[in-house]
Amino acid sequence: xxxxxxxxxxxxxxxxxxxxxxxxxxxxxxxxxxxxxxxxxxxxxxxxxxxxxxxxxxxxxxxxxxxxxxxxxxxxxxxxxxxxxxxxxxxxxxxxxxxxxxxxxxxxxxxxxx
Amino acid sequence: xxxxxxxxxxxxxxxxxxxxxxxxxxxxxxxxxxxxxxxxxxxxxxxxxxxxxxxxxxxxxxxxxxxxxxxxxxxxxxxxxxxxxxxxxxxxxxxxxxxxxxxxxxxxxx
Numbered sequence: 001x002x003x004x005x006x007x008x009x010x011x012x013x014x015x016x017x018x019x020x021x022x023x024x025x026x027x028x029x030x031x032x033x034x035x036x037x038x039x040x041x042x043x044x045x046x047x048x049x050x051x052x053x054x055x056x057x058x059x060x061x062x063x064x065x066x067x068x069x070x071x072x073x074x075x076x077x078x079x080x081x082x083x084x085x086x087x088x089x090x091x092x093x094x095x096x097x098x099x100x101x102x103x104x105x106x107x108x109x110x111x112x113x114x
Numbered sequence: 115x116x117x118x119x120x121x122x123x124x125x126x127x128x129x130x131x132x133x134x135x136x137x138x139x140x141x142x143x144x145x146x147x148x149x150x151x152x153x154x155x156x157x158x159x160x161x162x163x164x165x166x167x168x169x170x171x172x173x174x175x176x177x178x179x180x181x182x183x184x185x186x187x188x189x190x191x192x193x194x195x196x197x198x199x200x201x202x203x204x205x206x207x208x209x210x211x212x213x214x215x216x217x218x219x220x221x222x223x224x
Contacts, residue, residue, distance in 0.1 A: 042215055090157075
């Protein structure tokens with residue numbers, strides 16, 4: 001089935017050690033999003049790609065970077081994770097039309113920082 | 115400042131009860147409002163609303179948008195334990211940008 005896949009599902013990293021989370025999709029959607037969701041909080045948009053056009057949210061820390069080498073894949077790089085970066089990271093895709101901006105979410109990667 | 119506010123924050127009901135969840139927003143360049151259900155995994159899409167006064171319905175769930183008063187409600191009738199989840203409201207503005215509310219946690223007791 002077409003879907004949004006995130007790997008790994010659980011990631012443990014050490015304080016300050018770079019980590020990369022990956023997202024792939026078989027939906028051929030042109031928009032891909034990365035959200036950070038901390039416990040009991042709403043998902044917070046970090047950035048999104050519209051095709052190759054990168055859009056960063058104003059309050060996304062510089063510590064967070066993203067790459068989208070092709071339509072199917074998108075990566076979230078955390079250059080120097082801090083304890084406050086421990087969260088669920090959600091990838092989502094959409095293919096906006098005039099009638100629908102529905103987002104399809106992956107299962108998420110839960111990041112633990114020790 | 116743009117924002118999305120959901121109420122109540124949490125709700126506990128008995129099976130068979132009807133619940134109404136609220137989402138109010140203050141967003142410039144509003145485009146659509148979406149409802150999601152989140153259990154122990156990523157959110158799953160329920161409804162997208164763009165026009166006032168047109169009810170969207172799916173089984174026991176229904177939702178409506180009031181663009182004049184800037185709010186939406188999500189109704190669930192004859193609740194079941196499987197309805198227990200966090201219900202998220204998201205408002206889309208200026209293209210692909212979304213704001214999410216903090217969610218309403220619904221617990222349905224048998």
